[in-house]
Amino acid sequence: MAGVGIRRGSKELLKDVSWQVQDGERWIIMGPNGAGKSTLLQVASTRMHPTTGMVGILDEVLGAVDVFELRPRIGLSSAALAQQLPGRETVLNAVLTASWGVMGRWNEDYDSVDEERARRLIWQWGLRGYEDRRFGTLSEGERKRVLVARALMTDPELLLLDEPAAGLDLAGRETLVRALTRLAADPDAPALVLVTHHVEEVPPGFTHALLMRQGGVVAAGPLEATLTEDNLSAAFGLPLRVTVTDGRYTAVAR
Numbered sequence: 001m002a003g004v005g006i007r008r009g010s011k012e013l014l015k016d017v018s019w020q021v022q023d024g025e026r027w028i029i030m031g032p033n034g035a036g037k038s039t040l041l042q043v044a045s046t047r048m049h050p051t052t053g054m055v056g057i058l059d060e061v062l063g064a065v066d067v068f069e070l071r072p073r074i075g076l077s078s079a080a081l082a083q084q085l086p087g088r089e090t091v092l093n094a095v096l097t098a099s100w101g102v103m104g105r106w107n108e109d110y111d112s113v114d115e116e117r118a119r120r121l122i123w124q125w126g127l128r129g130y131e132d133r134r135f136g137t138l139s140e141g142e143r144k145r146v147l148v149a150r151a152l153m154t155d156p157e158l159l160l161l162d163e164p165a166a167g168l169d170l171a172g173r174e175t176l177v178r179a180l181t182r183l184a185a186d187p188d189a190p191a192l193v194l195v196t197h198h199v200e201e202v203p204p205g206f207t208h209a210l211l212m213r214q215g216g217v218v219a220a221g222p223l224e225a226t227l228t229e230d231n232l233s234a235a236f237g238l239p240l241r242v243t244v245t246d247g248r249y250t251a252v253a254r
């Protein structure tokens with residue numbers, strides 16, 4: 001995207017954002033509350049159109065393409081989507097129904113190939129044995145992993161994860177970070193974009209970072225050169241001390 005701005009009334013949600021994701025890249029989007037991260041993902045997932053600027057997604061230009069054809073090529077996991085999934089739906093159906101772009105199972109006919117893929121994803125995301133459990137009865141950590149499995153169901157070319165570790169306890173977070181580390185290392189995985197508030201949630205193997213503040217880009221580029229003390233302090237508006245141990249980041253106020 002180039003020069004993207006989004007305005008609602010007098011408020012600028014995004015200001016002159018230019019950003020490119022290439023095949024095989026794994027991006028972190030980070031910034032404080034209200035920085036515009038979710039808005040940016042809304043644009044990248046074709047749910048929101050910019051007021052100014054140009055957005056190209058998977059070789060199509062937003063505004064000149066049928067978004068309903070583009071959406072199955074983009075996997076999305078977010079709290080807003082989780083709320084739309086019926087709690088009575090089974091884990092298997094929560095993942096499987098993504099292939100039809102619907103949230104609850106009705107009378108659709110699913111191929112056994114689709115069901116096999118859904119089961120494989122459920123296993124891959126550490127939920128073997130949970131296939132018949134109802135989504136509403138899962139823990140937050142289990143739910144988050146179902147959402148990622150669901151987002152991968154259509155074999156997307158781009159995977160957008162909006163705060164997948166929000167609300168998880170330490171073990172839940174570490175399980176998810178490990179799973180995302182594996183995904184990042186998979187050469188067949190789609191391009192990845194992960195939104196988070198916390199450097200502790202950056203999975204090793206992610207390649208790039210975009211730091212935001214007040215709708216604008218503070219810094220963007222290769223991860224190590226971007227997640228620096230100076231850039232993170234500027235994004236969060238607080239002097240930070242950042243350490244990296246075995247590819248894992250921690251940040252504390254200075």
Ligand SMILES: Nc1ncnc2c1ncn2[C@@H]1O[C@H](COP(=O)(O)OP(=O)(O)OP(=O)(O)O)[C@@H](O)[C@H]1O
Pocket residue numbers: 008011013031032033034035036037038039040197
């Ligand atoms: N329709 C709207 N009208 C006016 N302001 C809006 C609208 N939608 C979002 N905003 C504002 O735009 C800003 C950016 O919101 P956004 O959800 O993108 O931020 P975020 O970085 O994802 O924040 P958080 O980390 O808290 O989830 C916020 O200040 C929000 O209140």
